Amino acid sequence: NAGVTQTPxxxxxxxxxxxxxxxxxxxxxxxxxxYRQDPGMGLRLIHYSVGAGITDQGEVPNGYNVSRSTTxxxxxxxxxxxxxxxxxxxxxxxxxxxxxYTFGSGTRLTVV
Amino acid sequence: DAKTTQPTSMDCAEGRAANLPCNHSTISGNExxxxxxxxxxxxxxxxxxGLKNNETNEMASLIIxxxxxxxxxxxxxxxxxDTAVYYCIVRVDRGSTLGRLYFGRGTQLTVWP
Numbered sequence: 001n002a003g004v005t006q007t008p009x010x011x012x013x014x015x016x017x018x019x020x021x022x023x024x025x026x027x028x029x030x031x032x033x034x035y036r037q038d039p040g041m042g043l044r045l046i047h048y049s050v051g052a053g054i055t056d057q058g059e060v061p062n063g064y065n066v067s068r069s070t071t072x073x074x075x076x077x078x079x080x081x082x083x084x085x086x087x088x089x090x091x092x093x094x095x096x097x098x099x100x101y102t103f104g105s106g107t108r109l110t111v112v
Numbered sequence: 113d114a115k116t117t118q119p120t121s122m123d124c125a126e127g128r129a130a131n132l133p134c135n136h137s138t139i140s141g142n143e144x145x146x147x148x149x150x151x152x153x154x155x156x157x158x159x160x161x162g163l164k165n166n167e168t169n170e171m172a173s174l175i176i177x178x179x180x181x182x183x184x185x186x187x188x189x190x191x192x193x194d195t196a197v198y199y200c201i202v203r204v205d206r207g208s209t210l211g212r213l214y215f216g217r218g219t220q221l222t223v224w225p
Contacts, residue, residue, distance in 0.1 A: 044215070
């Protein structure tokens with residue numbers, strides 16, 4: 001098992017560009033989530049999914065889109081990158097109630 | 113999800129037990145207590161969780177008070193690799209909340225040699 005795989009690990013974007021952060025898990029987990037972490041702060045939930053075809057917003061969804069067409073993949077799209085979206089992004093998944101989340105190693109995004 | 117209160121920072125000598133407290137006075141009967149940690153620059157790591165009873169696994173022990181208003185995470189023999197931010201999270205595990213996890217600021221634990 002590879003666990004939760006995030007790509008790319010590092011990315012620099014120009015303001016206004018769009019891109020997709022990839023997240024894939026090979027554990028057949030139903031639940032997947034995206035978080036961002038800014039310096040000195042805890043993680044904040046962007047979007048989450050409780051199964052294929054079902055997504056919902058977290059605390060800070062503005063500027064981001066998600067889709068869940070398969071159980072394995074949960075991509076995060078930045079529509080028009082802004083410097084305020086400079087952050088470290090983590091993807092996570094879990095199997096069922098009562099289980100802990102497994103996190104990816106993160107994508108470090110800089111928007112200039 | 114119920115609010116939690118944790119100290120901002122703690123330290124501990126290597127080889128000693130690290131006891132990390134968490135207050136969750138507004139916890140409801142169906143909310144679990146979860147603990148995660150985040151070692152610098154890495155993704156958070158699940159440690160342990162419980163509802164009412166004390167729990168133990170290979171990483172740590174979780175002690176929940178009888179009234180469930182507070183809990184303590186115990187690392188029995190702390191090592192330098194346990195230096196991390198520790199997050200206490202209280203949550204209901206059902207329905208749409210299964211996909212959500214809300215983090216606070218956590219406790220920075222520093223283990224010194």
